[in-house]
Amino acid sequence: MFFDNWRKNKNTGDEAKRRLMLSIVSDRAGCSPEVMEQIKNDFIQVISKYVEIDSEGLEIKVASNEKGPSLTANIPIKNIRKKKED
Amino acid sequence: MGEVIVVTSGKGGVGKTTTTANIGTGLAMLGKSVLMIDMDIGLRNLDVVLGLENRIVYNLVDVIEENCRIGQALIKVKGYDHFYLLASSQSRDKTAVNPDQMKRLTELLKTQFDYIILDCPAGIEQGFKNAIAGADRAVVVTTPEVSAIRDADRIIGLLNANNIKKTELIVNRIKIDMVKKGDMMSADDVVEILAVDLLGIVPDDENIVISTNKGEPLVGNGTKAGKAYENICKRITGEDVPLMNLSKKGLLGNLFKKN
Numbered sequence: 001m002f003f004d005n006w007r008k009n010k011n012t013g014d015e016a017k018r019r020l021m022l023s024i025v026s027d028r029a030g031c032s033p034e035v036m037e038q039i040k041n042d043f044i045q046v047i048s049k050y051v052e053i054d055s056e057g058l059e060i061k062v063a064s065n066e067k068g069p070s071l072t073a074n075i076p077i078k079n080i081r082k083k084k085e086d
Numbered sequence: 087m088g089e090v091i092v093v094t095s096g097k098g099g100v101g102k103t104t105t106t107a108n109i110g111t112g113l114a115m116l117g118k119s120v121l122m123i124d125m126d127i128g129l130r131n132l133d134v135v136l137g138l139e140n141r142i143v144y145n146l147v148d149v150i151e152e153n154c155r156i157g158q159a160l161i162k163v164k165g166y167d168h169f170y171l172l173a174s175s176q177s178r179d180k181t182a183v184n185p186d187q188m189k190r191l192t193e194l195l196k197t198q199f200d201y202i203i204l205d206c207p208a209g210i211e212q213g214f215k216n217a218i219a220g221a222d223r224a225v226v227v228t229t230p231e232v233s234a235i236r237d238a239d240r241i242i243g244l245l246n247a248n249n250i251k252k253t254e255l256i257v258n259r260i261k262i263d264m265v266k267k268g269d270m271m272s273a274d275d276v277v278e279i280l281a282v283d284l285l286g287i288v289p290d291d292e293n294i295v296i297s298t299n300k301g302e303p304l305v306g307n308g309t310k311a312g313k314a315y316e317n318i319c320k321r322i323t324g325e326d327v328p329l330m331n332l333s334k335k336g337l338l339g340n341l342f343k344k345n
Contacts, residue, residue, distance in 0.1 A: 017279065
């Protein structure tokens with residue numbers, strides 16, 4: 001048990017670094033929660049033209065990897081068939 | 087023609103004023119002519135950190151409003167030929183000065199000094215804008231904590247946007263024992279996150295409290311933090327000085343290898 005606790009608190013410096021990287025990337029990209037909401041709504045509009053998506057389940061976030069910051073979107077599809085054209 | 091250096095951080099309480107006092111004194115000890123200006127109008131502190139609080143007659147706002155000649159407001163620091171403080175006003179606020187006025191003042195003073203060190207107030211509002219208006223280069227002070235680093239990143243972005251040519255970082259209050267245990271970010275971690283050149287590392291040192299109590303800077307008194315500031319001053323003048331080994335027994339010194 002002692003060992004578990006010790007492990008849990010190990011390398012909090014690394015945790016700080018990881019958390020900072022994430023918040024700084026979104027700060028730098030200027031992605032305020034409002035902007036993210038707008039991007040999300042625009043995504044829904046555009047993609048809904050082609051497939052039926054679960055707009056409630058749509059998730060977007062800014063993350064960073066070795067190549068630099070990236071915008072990741074997870075868009076659940078409800079119905080893969082092309083929507084009937086009006 | 088001298089150089090105007092702004093010491094800034096975004097977050098308060100990370101050691102801007104202590105850094106300004108020690109960089110100013112360290113450069114004066116190297117024989118440079120130096121002027122320090124306290125830009126924190128309404129919350130002045132640089133005078134008290136330097137033990138000059140009883141010698142203020144005129145201040146920055148008096149100079150800007152032309153209530154006195156510039157020379158009358160410069161407080162000479164004893165023991166040096168060309169080392170002065172221009173104190174801030176305690177009774178006014180940041181709106182008493184604007185960036186254009188500061189730019190004109192620093193342009194004028196640059197002809198008289200090798201270095202002008204500006205102690206910037208916390209925040210990114212008018213006080214910050216006044217402090218960076220005439221600056222040629224910036225020293226960003228941070229501690230290895232998430233809040234201070236995040237604010238430093240924002241400040242670095244604003245300095246770039248305002249065309250400050252050179253921005254360098256001081257990582258203050260490093261606790262080497264905590265870094266070794268993995269419970270504090272190292273200076274390398276901070277540099278990696280902020281992607282800016284490192285000017286120096288200052289260890290957390292109780293002597294800072296003692297020297298501030300006495301109103302005396304740390305440089306020249308043989309403490310580790312004092313030595314760190316002396317190295318920083320040499321780097322400011324362009325000398326290539328390796329980062330000091332903060333490890334008590336000299337083990338794991340490679341943690342702080344430069345780059």
